[in-house]
Amino acid sequence: MPKSVTRRAGPSICPLLLCLIASFVPTAASSGDDAFQLLKIDGYNGKWGSTELGTGAVVSYAFVHAPLYFAEAGNCRHLVPMDELAKRSGISRTELRDEATAAFRVWENAANISFIPADDPDQADILIGAQGQPAGRAFANVEFQAGSDNGVKSIDQARVCLNPEQPWKVGFDGDKDVYDIRYTLIHEIGHVIGLDHPGPSGQVMSFRYTERYQDLQPGDLRGVERLYGTSTRSLAAEDSSN
Numbered sequence: 001m002p003k004s005v006t007r008r009a010g011p012s013i014c015p016l017l018l019c020l021i022a023s024f025v026p027t028a029a030s031s032g033d034d035a036f037q038l039l040k041i042d043g044y045n046g047k048w049g050s051t052e053l054g055t056g057a058v059v060s061y062a063f064v065h066a067p068l069y070f071a072e073a074g075n076c077r078h079l080v081p082m083d084e085l086a087k088r089s090g091i092s093r094t095e096l097r098d099e100a101t102a103a104f105r106v107w108e109n110a111a112n113i114s115f116i117p118a119d120d121p122d123q124a125d126i127l128i129g130a131q132g133q134p135a136g137r138a139f140a141n142v143e144f145q146a147g148s149d150n151g152v153k154s155i156d157q158a159r160v161c162l163n164p165e166q167p168w169k170v171g172f173d174g175d176k177d178v179y180d181i182r183y184t185l186i187h188e189i190g191h192v193i194g195l196d197h198p199g200p201s202g203q204v205m206s207f208r209y210t211e212r213y214q215d216l217q218p219g220d221l222r223g224v225e226r227l228y229g230t231s232t233r234s235l236a237a238e239d240s241s242n
């Protein structure tokens, strides 16, 4: 008899219940094609900037340059530079940076939130790195500031970490055992701006990895607009930035 049986429920970007330090509350704000779930930690929702839902924010991010350790963190406790991950997967530093920029831009285009790269990780709101103690595929960690309004707290700091021992790729090729780094980052950035899993599938914020779509789905869009309000970017501005 086998000692254990592995039940395969489809590839998961971050294992449910382990993805965030938060206790996951499996009650989606809605069900169906436009389902979303706001992140809840200790009974509080969180967003960057003002605690008033539907208001914009500007958030900085940086890749870590040196190992960092966060003793209190539930996830991404050991954060190391992405060099080893990139080398193993044959992804260049430039590609990695470009994929991260593209992932942040997806959310920028969807709501009134802007992301600016910071040179100094010490000054960044969101830190991105590889896991110093590899596990799963990818995780996010979110920490709130003290104080709240109407059950919402401001996010103080957040981290995204990827497992350097897993294979990664740039772009979809149908092989769901190797995750696309941009899709994964879009999902994890969704967590660090205040969104949780609405369920297993149908949205980028769903916890199962898919290559059926690269763009945010209706529930992702409703969720991020609920947090930060409608995007102020015009199509003309978007065009001129390319």
Ligand SMILES: [Zn+2]
Residues within 6 Å of the ligand: 013, 014, 019, 187, 191, 197, 205, 206, 207
């Ligand atoms: Zn997740």
